[in-house]
Amino acid sequence: MCGIVGLFLKDRSLEPELGSMLLHMLEAMNERGPDSAGFAVYSQEKPGFIKMTLRAPAGADFAALAADLGAQIDEVVPVRSIATHAVMEVPAEHWPRARALLAQRVPEIAIVGEGTRMEVFKEVGRPSDVGARFALLHMVGSHAIGHTRMATESAVTTDGAHPYSTGIDQCLVHNGSLSNHNAVRRELRREGMEFATDNDTEVAAAYLTHRMRQGDDLASALERSLRDLDGFYTFVVGTKDGFGVLRDPIACKPAVMAETERYVAFGSEYRTLVDLPNIGAAHVWEPLPSKVYFWSHAS
Numbered sequence: 328m329c330g331i332v333g334l335f336l337k338d339r340s341l342e343p344e345l346g347s348m349l350l351h352m353l354e355a356m357n358e359r360g361p362d363s364a365g366f367a368v369y370s371q372e373k374p375g376f377i378k379m380t381l382r383a384p385a386g387a388d389f390a391a392l393a394a395d396l397g398a399q400i401d402e403v404v405p406v407r408s409i410a411t412h413a414v415m416e417v418p419a420e421h422w423p424r425a426r427a428l429l430a431q432r433v434p435e436i437a438i439v440g441e442g443t444r445m446e447v448f449k450e451v452g453r454p455s456d457v458g459a460r461f462a463l464l465h466m467v468g469s470h471a472i473g474h475t476r477m478a479t480e481s482a483v484t485t486d487g488a489h490p491y492s493t494g495i496d497q498c499l500v501h502n503g504s505l506s507n508h509n510a511v512r513r514e515l516r517r518e519g520m521e522f523a524t525d526n527d528t529e530v531a532a533a534y535l536t537h538r539m540r541q542g543d544d545l546a547s548a549l550e551r552s553l554r555d556l557d558g559f560y561t562f563v564v565g566t567k568d569g570f571g572v573l574r575d576p577i578a579c580k581p582a583v584m585a586e587t588e589r590y591v592a593f594g595s596e597y598r599t600l601v602d603l604p605n606i607g608a609a610h611v612w613e614p615l616p617s618k619v620y621f622w623s624h625a626s
Contacts, residue, residue, distance in 0.1 A: 330356030330454075330475040330595045331489075331500045333563040333570050335622045338589035339469065341604075346466030349473055351602040352594060353454040353463075356475040359595060363488035364457040365449025366473035367498045367565050368466050372443045377422040377495070379415045380440040380447045381429075382485065389413035392433065399428050410460045412439070412448050437486075437523065442496030444468075444567055449488035469624060472565045474500035491529040493520065494536035496567035501528040502580045502595060503560030511556065531556060535564060549573045549619045563593055569623030578616035585609040591622050 332352040336342060345368065353364060383389070393406035393415055400421040407414045417425045422441075429436060440447030448461040454475045458464070474489035492498040505511070508527035511534060516522070520533045534556065538548035545566055552562075553576065561580040564571045572593055574582055585592045585600050587609045594600050597611070614620055 329489075329502045330359035330599070331473070331502050331561065331563050331593070332356065332595070332599050333470075333472045333500075333565075333572065333591075333593035335470040335570050335591040336589070337591065337622075341589055342469055343467050345468045345471055346463045348590075348603060349466075349471045350458045350463045352592070352599045353458055353473045353475060355599045355601075356595060357454050359475055361453050361475075363449065363451045363476045363485065364454035364474060365447065365488045365490055365500075366458075366461075366463065366471055367440060367445055367447045367490045367492070368463075368468045368471045369442075369444045369496070369565065369567065370446060370466070370468040373416060375419055376416045376443070377419050378440075378442055378444070378446060379417055379422075379425070379429075379438055380445075381413050381415060381436050382411055382439050382449075383413070383433075383436045385411055387411075387413075387436070389415075392436075395432070396425055396428060400424055409448065409462060411450060412461065414446050440490075440492040440498060442492075442567065445492070445496045445498060445565065447490055447492055447498060449474075449490065450485050451488065470565065470570050472498065472500050472563045472570055486524045487526055489528055490565070491524075491526065491532040493529065493533040494539065496565075497532070497536055497539070498565045499528060499532040499535065500563050501531055501560055503558060503575070505531060505556055505558040505560060507557040527558075531560070531562060545571050546619045546621055553617055561595075566623070568625040569621060571619060571621040572614055573619050574614055574616050576617045578614075582614050583611065584614055584620070585611045 490498040
């Protein structure tokens with residue numbers, strides 16, 4: 328029993344409030360996921376740069392790491408540290424080399440997300456505590472997704488926390504369980520996909536990334552997942568321009584959506600939505616099984 332949330336702002340004037348809105352949604356899911364929590368925020372793009380969100384053991388010197396990395400690629404690498412995470416901005420032309428250098432020189436540091444707009448934060452702890460640790464209240468952006476985890480099949484670790492990201496500006500949160508994730512993981516590894524954990528959600532994220540690399544758009548990839556991924560699940564997926572929702576054909580995992588002229592919101596339960604602006608006037612509905620929902624600023 329986990330909790331998942333998503334928020335897409337149609338009205339850009341709400342962007343300074345994105346963090347506070349998402350924080351209230353996550354806090355409402357404390358009981359559904361007291362073990363760990365995480366979120367991905369899509370903020371302003373810096374043309375020509377890739378944001379790399381890194382996670383390291385407590386006490387890591389991210390400033391020194393950025394300076395060392397910058398010396399290796401002969402560029403200034405801006406870095407912003409937040410608790411155990413940091414966001415480094417690497418020139419896109421040097422991004423592949425920067426990834427290789429990090430893996431070689433500091434293998435204990437995990438890359439939890441990469442993108443032109445996406446920043447990913449996740450840790451062990453209650454959602455309210457994790458949100459406070461990373462100052463979610465003050466984050467600004469156009470859309471975001473989040474997760475609160477109750478560990479049922481694996482240990483309580485940060486590696487088990489969502490979101491999972493396996494592609495540029497792509498990430499996924501998941502409530503449910505995939506029964507064929509080991510077989511799908513083997514197939515994806517043969518296709519060159521890499522995995523950092525044994526979590527089934529990382530497999531779902533990698534599956535969608537792989538399908539989109541093959542030319543599918545997100546909607547097509549989600550529709551194809553209904554055939555290839557077995558189990559009970561609700562997915563909320565973040566991309567550079569928007570977010571999507573999919574429930575499996577049985578749809579036994581709870582889900583509710585709300586839409587107004589200013590935003591679209593998703594939650595595992597209605598209580599995640601009650602503090603949103605003008606929620607009383609929203610169109611509220613339960614997403615149908617096997618139907619892909621997607622909202623994008625690009626369309």
